[in-house]
Amino acid sequence: MPNxxxxxxxxxxxxxxxxxxxxxxxAIKSIQLDLFSSFLSNDKSTVSNTVELWESIPKYFLxxxxxxxxxxxxxxxxxxxxxxxxxxxxxxxxxxxxxxxxEDGSYKAFFPSVTEExxxxxxxxxxxxxxxxxxxxxxMETWVKFSLSMIARELKARGRSRTRVQxxxxxxxxxxxxxxxxxxxxxxxxxxxxxxxxxxxxxxxxSETDAQHVAxxxxxxxxxxxxxxxRQFNYDRLMRCNDQLTRWIxxxxxxxxxxxxxxxxxxxxxxxxxxxxxxxxxxRAADNRKKVIKAIEELISRNVLFSxxxxxxxxxxxxxxxxxxxxxxxxxxxxxxxxxKRVTDGTENIKxxxxxxxQIPFPSSS
Numbered sequence: 001m002p003n004x005x006x007x008x009x010x011x012x013x014x015x016x017x018x019x020x021x022x023x024x025x026x027a028i029k030s031i032q033l034d035l036f037s038s039f040l041s042n043d044k045s046t047v048s049n050t051v052e053l054w055e056s057i058p059k060y061f062l063x064x065x066x067x068x069x070x071x072x073x074x075x076x077x078x079x080x081x082x083x084x085x086x087x088x089x090x091x092x093x094x095x096x097x098x099x100x101x102x103e104d105g106s107y108k109a110f111f112p113s114v115t116e117e118x119x120x121x122x123x124x125x126x127x128x129x130x131x132x133x134x135x136x137x138x139x140m141e142t143w144v145k146f147s148l149s150m151i152a153r154e155l156k157a158r159g160r161s162r163t164r165v166q167x168x169x170x171x172x173x174x175x176x177x178x179x180x181x182x183x184x185x186x187x188x189x190x191x192x193x194x195x196x197x198x199x200x201x202x203x204x205x206x207s208e209t210d211a212q213h214v215a216x217x218x219x220x221x222x223x224x225x226x227x228x229x230x231r232q233f234n235y236d237r238l239m240r241c242n243d244q245l246t247r248w249i250x251x252x253x254x255x256x257x258x259x260x261x262x263x264x265x266x267x268x269x270x271x272x273x274x275x276x277x278x279x280x281x282x283x284r285a286a287d288n289r290k291k292v293i294k295a296i297e298e299l300i301s302r303n304v305l306f307s308x309x310x311x312x313x314x315x316x317x318x319x320x321x322x323x324x325x326x327x328x329x330x331x332x333x334x335x336x337x338x339x340x341k342r343v344t345d346g347t348e349n350i351k352x353x354x355x356x357x358x359q360i361p362f363p364s365s366s
Contacts (some may be wrong), residue, residue, distance in 0.1 A: 061278030098176025
């Protein structure tokens with residue numbers, strides 16, 4: 001299995017995706033999709049997949065208050081840029097908001113935020129849980145079928161209820177917002193969270209609330225499925241975390257704290273969280289540090305962590321950084337062992353099938 005830096009180099013070197021694709025007419029048999037949908041857990045309803053490369057891109061950090069400040073008097077907004085680090089490399093993400101028509105015929109700009117984050121997680125779970133996914137390993141295309149009712153039921157089951165009106169708007173925001181990614185100043189990817197969305201008509205939706213929509217997932221996810229470059233994690237726990245920063249740190253531990261055990265602690269710096277997450281934008285550094293502590297303590301209450309310690313780094317009397325040293329809960333350590341075994345089993349299953357992990361280059365936009 002390739003490491004994150006190798007995969008990042010391939011992903012971030014690809015050309016922008018060509019829009020307006022259509023889903024395959026027939027299902028495609030894919031061992032890669034079978035493995036992505038198979039989990040090593042006693043309760044498969046509680047687990048899902050996380051793709052580090054895709055989720056390293058800050059997409060959902062803007063708050064309603066920030067968005068309101070970005071809008072003009074007419075409700076429109078220009079694209080918003082945010083710079084961050086991934087594996088020590090500088091990136092910039094530009095988010096062009098979705099323009100959604102209002103009841104009076106005017107248009108209003110919306111950026112992806114917390115509801116869209118939760119809807120995306122629900123869609124990824126639906127993709128694996130209900131056999132509603134299609135993955136073409138050769139074309140590197142991945143599609144998910146869903147209905148608004150399906151998402152509503154999934155969110156309600158995880159304690160994150162949203163109305164169908166809210167979910168419908170979120171789908172529009174996820175398909176209408178354009179994300180452009182720059183690596184060291186060079187554009188390397190452009191697309192939306194849900195690409196090539198095919199929706200049912202309003203008339204059909206009103207008469208048949210379970211009517212299905214279809215959308216293509218980003219190429220990052222297709223690449224991860226082909227490369228087995230994803231990790232199993234406790235999705236139910238993630239959805240029950242109250243704070244976005246808590247969920248971000250939790251996924252960070254899932255990807256980086258692979259050998260979690262009580263004898264093997266893990267260190268993460270405040271500066272890393274600030275530079276990578278996008279969730280620490282308080283004016284005062286002290287307030288941001290309090291936010292990190294609150295998130296870590298929520299992870300203890302959610303049985304991810306057992307304990308933590310902090311070490312302040314100072315220049316004179318000024319705190320310039322903080323190191324957080326954490327120890328895992330027994331449950332999280334067991335879950336990480338299961339995730340590690342699933343990676344090993346997946347590689348062996350590919351070999352037994354007479355194949356190997358796909359090394360298909362990314363398609364160009366031509």
